[in-house]
Amino acid sequence: MSAAPRPSVAIVGAGLAGAACARALADAGFAVQVFDKSRGVGGRMASRRAEWTGPDGSPNPARFDHGAPAFEARSEAFLGFVEAAERDGLLARWAPVVDRDGRLDRDKAPQWVPTPDTPALCRALLADLPLLTGCMVDTLRHEPGGWVLEASGDAVAHGVDSVVVAIPPPQAAVLLALHRPDWAERARAVAMGPCWTLMAVTDAPAPLPAWDLARPSTGPIGLIVRSDARPGRSRVPGRAHWVVHASDAWSRTHLEDPAAEVQARLQDALAQHVGQPLAWHHASAHRWRYAHAPADAAVTGLCDWDADVGLGACGDALGGAGVEGAWRSGRALADRLVAWHREAARA
Ligand SMILES: Cc1cc2nc3c(=O)[nH]c(=O)nc-3n(C[C@H](O)[C@H](O)[C@H](O)COP(=O)(O)OP(=O)(O)OC[C@H]3O[C@@H](n4cnc5c(N)ncnc54)[C@H](O)[C@@H]3O)c2cc1C
Structure with missing residues (x-):
């Protein structure tokens, strides 16, 4: 037989x-194929290379x-996952010193930092699974023989x-509209928060700041990360690597400003916060149009699943925001598919 x-x-x-959904489904015996429009995996758990020329x-x-740059783990299920990933060398605990308008302290809960770079966690989850990057899926067709996925007019799966x-x-709404207009409408209504981000290399300020993270409550900056002070990153003597996130309000107001202007404003604000002029070696700005999902967008059950058509949706917005919300949503959807297939096999 x-x-x-x-x-x-x-x-x-x-x-x-x-990635979390794919891993759980593959472990349960499903044949999984993953598609991503970017060159690499990780999505908003992103990393970028740059090169600057020395004197x-x-x-x-x-x-x-x-x-x-790092994330917290609150639920028991996610804590179990991150602690296993820590044992596998994919995550490191971090207890950064945080500067809140001049008051220095450490948060009670640890932050978790993927190593050696942020996409490493997704790379590990997807390691042995069929994956096509650089492929933007723009059409989903439901045919009698099953689903067809298209990218620029070519069928990439059928x-x-x-x-x-x-x-x-906002991107999911486009793919879902034909099949689940109600999900698409809800997705369109989610107010994702943007984030302008500065990436910079300077001479190390002297003295080095006593903090690893700064969260100013006023001005354009929402968060300063001393990027090379995080675990698993190597520090270059005499240099400092920074990642600066503009605040949600500032990013919204300046969303359509030219990148060069935003970069200059954030450079000024960083120097002002550090309290001394900085010798710049590299600076660039990146605009995240959809950086943060609002926590109140989460749905009951953490994901969407329509067994009649075989269509599901997951992501941070459905799972309760942030890295933890994304993981919980992906895992919840995998659980729904596994349970449904078991039930269907028994019937
Ligand atoms: C600047 C910044 C700071 C953040 N700080 C924190 C933090 O401190 N703590 C925290 O918990 N979270 C933070 N987050 C949020 C966190 O990164 C996200 O909530 C989480 O990574 C979202 O994961 P996801 O899988 O739902 O979506 P994503 O990571 O966005 O993954 C979606 C993937 O789909 C791909 N894609 C999109 N459309 C298509 C298409 N049509 N075809 C093929 N592929 C497609 C994209 O390329 C992407 O790889 C931050 C995010 C940003 C941008």
């Missing part, structure tokens, strides 16, 4: 929600984690039993 074919699932999005003309590589959409709500 031949074994029943493995149920197949195509996952659009290789951020933490998609002697030498090239100097730099690497910035310009998405989530005959798939189920599709998981694991991308930010």
Whole structure:
């Protein structure tokens, strides 16, 4: 007797929600294929390489984690996951000294930092799974033989039993509109928060700040990360690597400003916060149009699943925001698919 074919699932999005969903489904015996429009995986758990030229003309590589710099784990399930990842060398605990308008303290709960870079966690989850990067899925068609996924008019997958959409709500709405207009409408209504981000290398200020993170309550900056002070990052003597997040309000007001202007404003604000002029070696600005999901957008059950058509949606906005919300949503959707297939096999 031949074994029943493995149920197949195509996952659009290789951020933490998609990666966690893919891993759990693959472990449960599903045939999984993952697609992402970017060159690498990780989504907003992102990392970017840069190179700057030293005074002697030498090239100097730099690497910035310009998405989530670190995250907290609150739920028991997510804590179990991060502690296992710590044992596997993928995450390090971090208890940064935080500057809140001149008051220095450490948060009670540890922060978690993926090592050696932020996308490492998603890379590990997806390590042995079929993955196509540089592929922006723009159409989902539900045909009698199964789902067809298209990118720029080409079918990149066909005959798939189920599709998981694991991308930010404004982008998900486009793919979902034809099949679940109600989900698409809800996704369009999610007010994602933007974030302008500065990545910079300077001479190390003397003395070095006594803090690892700063959270000014006024001005353009929401968060300053001494990027090379995080665990698993190497510090270059005499240099400082910074990632600066503009505040939510400032990012909204300046969303359409030219990157060069935003960069200059954030450079000034960083120097002002550090309290001395900085000798710049590299600076660039990145605009995250959809950085943060509001926590109140979460849905009951943490994800969407329509068994009649074989369509699901997950992501931080459905799971309660942030890295933890993304993971919980991806895992919840995988659990729903596994339970449904078990039930269907028994019937
Ligand atoms: C600057 C910044 C700071 C942050 N700070 C924190 C923090 O301190 N703590 C915290 O918990 N969280 C933080 N976050 C939020 C956190 O990074 C996200 O909530 C989480 O990573 C979202 O994961 P996700 O899988 O839901 O979505 P994403 O990470 O956005 O993944 C979606 C993926 O889908 C891909 N994609 C999109 N459309 C398509 C398409 N049509 N076809 C194929 N692929 C597609 C994208 O390329 C992306 O890889 C921060 C985010 C940013 C940007």
